Amino acid sequence: MIPAAFDYLAPSTVEEALRALAEHGDEAKLMAGGQSLLPVLRMRLNAPELVIDLGRIDSLRGVRDDGDAVVVGAMTQHSVVGSDPLVAQHAALVSKAIEHLADAQVRHRGTFGGALAHADPAGDLGAPVLALGAELVVAGPGGTRTVPAQEFFVDLFETAIGDDEVLVEVRIPKHTGWGARYEKFVRVAHQWPIVAVAAAVRTEGGTIAEARIGLTNMGSTPLRAHAVEAALVGRPATEDGVREAAALAAEGANPPSDLNGDADYRRHLATVLTRRAVLAAAQG
């Protein structure tokens, strides 16, 4: 497991990183924690000439309160985001997803932005970020721009980040007081989910007032279950009340078939997990 030789650059500012990207173009790869990139290099599935390690850019690290949003720096480790009180209070769905993300070692090395930029549809952060309507801030040669989550995930391992751009932070609108649940279905604990459902629910007196549902590994990108969300509004937060809406969870999804499950099994799981996630979120 020895990667091919590569040059290594560890800039201390975003500007430096952008300059290096501009200079090296396709031949450079950004490293943001390395939990996916390093296996790729070690298995020689890719051999970039230059690895630009974002790990020393302090400005990309940390969680801050910004009015109606919680802002997570792209290079903040999962373990930091997962234990952050601001995130727990205003974006509990993210905290809950991180509890189940990979294993302790990966949570301490891997970063929030790195995982999102990698855009594995089986990754645990896409669905909650999408469900909560987050915005992703991307820096490029001409300054920064903001990409809504629903436009960020383009395809398998493909995002709206340009070749000359760097993801710098993720702005998550506050969902204070919402119940949240991340239902993740795995065979062994450290696995990517076969299917997972991220649900945030606001209830008013036992009735669902608003719901936001994201699906993990039900297609080539994280998916938002709009049909379920709409059908849930005004329903009682009970098993029977939720069942019909949850049954819509797999609508329009195009899940993969692989060693851990066929597409039809995933569709079934999506409906069951959606029902369970919504109920748990509504009651929690």
Add this chain to the structure above:
Amino acid sequence: MTAIQERPAAEIGQERRRKEDQRLITGRTRWTDNLTLPGMLHLAMVRSPFAHARIVSIDVSEARTAPNVVDVLTGADLGESQGVNINAWPITPDQVAPVHLPMPSDRVAFAGEVVAVVVARSAAEARDAAELVDVDYEELPAALDLKEAAAATDQEGVLAHPDLGTNRSAFWKFDSAEAGTGGDVDEAIQQARADGIVIEREYRQQRLIPAFMEPRSVVVDPTGEQLTMWSATQVPHILRFALAATTGVPESKIRVIAPDVGGGFGGKLQTTPEEWITWAVARRIGKPVKYTETRSESLVSGHHGRDQWQKLTLAAEKDGTVTGLKVELLADMGAYVSLVGGGVPVLGAFMFNAIYKFPSYQFNCQTVLTNKTWTDAYRGAGRPEATFAIERLMDELAAEVGVDPLAIREKNWIRHEEFPFTTVAGLEYDSGNYEAATARAKELFGYDELRAEQQARRASGDRVQLGIGVSTFTEMCGLAPSRVLGQLDYGAGGWEHASVRMLATGKVEVVTGASAHGQGHETAFSQIVADRLGVAFEDVEVLHGDTQISHKGLDTYGSRSLVVGGEALVRAADKVIERARPIAAHMLEASVDDLEFSGGRFAVRGTDQGVAIGEVATAVFAAHDLPDGVEPSIDSEATYDPVNFNFPHGTHLCAMEVDTETGELKMRKYVCVDDIGTIINPLIVAGQVHGGLVQGIAQALWEEAVHDESGTLVSGSFVDYLLPTAADTISFEIDHTTSPATTNSLGTKGVGEAGTIASTPAVVNAVVDAVRHLGVHDIQMPCTPERVWRAVNGAGSGGSTEGAAMPHFGDQEAAGNQEQPGTASTEGAGA
């Protein structure tokens, strides 16, 4: 020569922490890959991405000119100097087996086979250059499916080795009527069809990967008078013999060292192409050479295990009394018949009847060649397959008769007063008490309460159903009586050797031929010797794994180290005492007949005069005043050939919750009560049982080596080959009953494989038991949630799972990776 300090209480039975653990766990020790020799070169292997292909040409010119590359060699370059990888157990005289060259030059027979080797000054440079070797393959059709391969002929179907004309390697049969150990099984089945019960099932033993912790590594130093090989192996002695036998180097010129070895589970009970290639390269270049495999290489090229189809017919009377058992196996050898590969299913031949009094029995096994990684021993080797089959069948019989699974077992098992008992397979079980182990297990488990809860859940139609799985296993271990191995056409004996060296300072060196790779020999053997010789535990040093120190031995596998190697050690220690006795008598000016030896001290009966054995050792070292004609040494050795196998047994109970809506499984409770005779160290035993259980549970629930339609290993990394971690297991409750073995001095039985052998059927029985009332009578291993869900919801559904491994790292296409994930196909659940 007077007062001697009191020795602590008996060592045997003490929960000693393992003396080897600190260095093993911290890694500050002699793992093979930690070794660096002066001028050492490094190897990287070039492996075939195709399961079956003709090698048209290999262009090494670009690789040869890469930085710091010393040489690039192919099979043609090495020629006969590379030797051959042997099959030590041709199970029949007419066994068909392809020649297994370490590095073939004309044709590859599985994906992962080595076709060229790069020699460079660093491992990284070797790896870089390996990417530059250009191999032109002409892909051939590959024999992949076991059943299809078994049915293929030279006229129809695909042959793994076309020149052999068949994929059928050997057919091995045992018949109790022919052997005179029982009746005619076909008659019993016919009778049962008329007025009894016939249970017919076909079970799949999926292909598994041993997945030891330390990848295999080998260093060869050709610069001394002896050629030295360090290897992460379980079998340094067998390795040395095989090198001598196949590479033309005299055995006396070969030294093999298995330094600290990080696990094996049977996966390092092998002589490998990589060892032979490293050996050949070092001899050719004349410099020390190292090769350490990557995990990806390990998964694809270290031998795999299990991989059988089991067709089973059990005959019984209407009340559930068993009358016959017929077994028809297909066993996948993979591309080559490896060291003991063909013998693995044969080791199961004597165990399908298990603890039950079958009056008739027949075992048929067809071994089959395919274009997949070759298979060989994996923890339990043959016995897990047998135990799974019979313990699943006994549950099916109980369901058919309509009684509790434990009741049907008790009706048929050997009662404790019937030992020693000769089985229908011809083995003599020396001791056991199935009643006692079962009673204790039921008590610990809360069997009746859990059965009541199960009934309540069934009655209420609970979404989560509860199943209780039973496995009352036995196994044969302590390999093995040499005479029996000879009758089975195995190429070696089954004895073990030990020696005890009494040092001048009173310390003791013990040399064993059993080669530890994580089991804790150093601790357990120290405890045995401490007790036997009456010396301090800390004063005993256990040496092993180096053929220059431990010149004689047959290594570690088949739960043999304690029951065979330990007995050799006891006998060597006893000889030390006997050699010391006349010297002690001389020192004490007493008659030999007046001495008694106890607590490490020779005492003159009826007096307070005595001398410690360490003092005798010192006196022998000086040799100033020994009796006339007595040799100045009390060192001793013993070679022990067991008279019988060794038969641990136990009762395992598993409670499993099954979510009928998703197929999710959640283990609720696992209790096992194992009878392993006398226990030397309960802590080591608990470790063996826990690890064994997890490995057996993993076969039931998680692990499977899956190949796609072109023969690529899809589960080729730990992303897709699901090894459990502590997060996936529960806290097990283990206990023991004790029926000492009668065939060794200490009454010990093997424990290294027991947990793995017993747990797999307990778990699957629990899963099936949870949903049996829904019309399910089998779920294929691994019992994935999807298979469980399909069995519950799609009665009769075959539920085949098809698809590729999912990419998680992206960029797979970017670097011209040859091993593209393809389409996988595994068999599904049958309801």
